[in-house]
Amino acid sequence: xxxxxxxxxxxxxxxxxxxxxxxxxxxxxxxxxxxxxxxxxxxxxxxxxxxxxxxxxxxxxxxxxxxxxxxxxxxxxxxxxxxxxxxxxxxxxxxxxxxxxxxxxxxxxxxxxxxxxxxxxxxxxxxxxxxxxxxxxxxxxxxxxxxxxxxxxxxxxxxxxxxxxxxxxxxxxxxxxxxxxxxxxxxxxxxxxxxxxxxxxxxxxxxxxxxxxxxxxxxxxxxxxxxxxxxxxxxxxxxxxxxxxxxx
Numbered sequence: 001x002x003x004x005x006x007x008x009x010x011x012x013x014x015x016x017x018x019x020x021x022x023x024x025x026x027x028x029x030x031x032x033x034x035x036x037x038x039x040x041x042x043x044x045x046x047x048x049x050x051x052x053x054x055x056x057x058x059x060x061x062x063x064x065x066x067x068x069x070x071x072x073x074x075x076x077x078x079x080x081x082x083x084x085x086x087x088x089x090x091x092x093x094x095x096x097x098x099x100x101x102x103x104x105x106x107x108x109x110x111x112x113x114x115x116x117x118x119x120x121x122x123x124x125x126x127x128x129x130x131x132x133x134x135x136x137x138x139x140x141x142x143x144x145x146x147x148x149x150x151x152x153x154x155x156x157x158x159x160x161x162x163x164x165x166x167x168x169x170x171x172x173x174x175x176x177x178x179x180x181x182x183x184x185x186x187x188x189x190x191x192x193x194x195x196x197x198x199x200x201x202x203x204x205x206x207x208x209x210x211x212x213x214x215x216x217x218x219x220x221x222x223x224x225x226x227x228x229x230x231x232x233x234x235x236x237x238x239x240x241x242x243x244x245x246x247x248x
Contacts, residue, residue: 016078018053020093021045022085037080037096048096053078056096065116067095069108074101127164135162141178142187148229149187161186184223191222 018037026033028044038045039053048054058080059070071077074097081090097105109116139158142149149157172182192198196218201211 016053016076018048018078018080018096019090020080020082022083053096055098057099057102058094059097059102060094061092063109066105066109069105070097070102071095073104074098077101131162131164135159137178138162138183138186141183145180145183146187146223146226146229148226153190157186157190160190187226188219188223191219195219195222
C-alpha cells in the first residue's frame with residue numbers, strides 16, 4: 001500500500017487535538033479510511049479508535065456555555081480543528097466530549113438558560129452604548145482633521161469604519177486609539193469608493209494597485225479640500241466680523 005503523505009502538524013496547544021482533514025486520509029495503524037477525524041501522531045494520521053478516542057461525541061462550535069460545561073463534565077475531551085487554506089491557519093471546529101458529560105452539560109445549560117439570556121441582553125446593551133460613544137468620537141476626530149467634511153459624511157464614515165466585528169480600520173488597535181493615521185485611512189477609503197470611479201475600474205478588470213494609482217490625484221484633491229475647508233471658513237468668518245465692525 002502506498003505510504004500516506006506527511007501531514008502538516010497543527011500548532012501545539014494544551015490538551016488533545018483532533019483534525020478534520022481536507023484530503024482523504026487512512027489510518028497508518030489499522031488502514032481504515034477515509035477518516036472524517038484523525039489524530040496526527042509521529043507525523044502520520046491515526047483514527048480515533050486507535051487513539052482510544054472513538055467513544056467521544058462531536059459537539060460543533062457555536063454554544064460557548066455548552067462547550068465549556070461539556071468539557072468540564074468530561075474526563076476526556078479533545079479540540080477539533082481544520083486547516084483554512086485562505087487564512088493559512090488551523091481553526092477550531094468544535095470539541096469531542098464524553099456522551100454522558102454532554103448530557104450533564106445540557107442539563108446545566110437548561111437550568112440557567114433564562115439567567116444567561118438576561119445577561120446576554122445586558123451585555124448587548126452595554127456594547128451598543130459603547131459602540132455609539134466610539135462612533136461619535138470617531139466622527140468628531142474626522143471633523144477635527146477634515147473640518148470641510150460634511151457632518152453627514154463624517155458620521156457615515158465613522159459608522160462604517162467602526163462597525164463591531166467588521167475588521168475595518170476603526171476596529172484595529174490604531175482605530176480604537178483614534179490615531180490620525182487610522183482616521184485618515186478611513187476617510188480616504190470612503191473618498192475612494194464614493195467620489196472616484198474606483199469601483200468601476202475594479203469591475204472592468206483593472207488591478208487594484210493600478211486602479212488606486214489612477215484615482216490617487218482625485219482622492220488627494222478631495223482630502224485637501226476637506227482639510228482646507230475649515231481654514232477657509234474661519235477666514236471668511238473673520239472677514240465678516242471685521243466688515244461688520246467697520247460698518248458699525
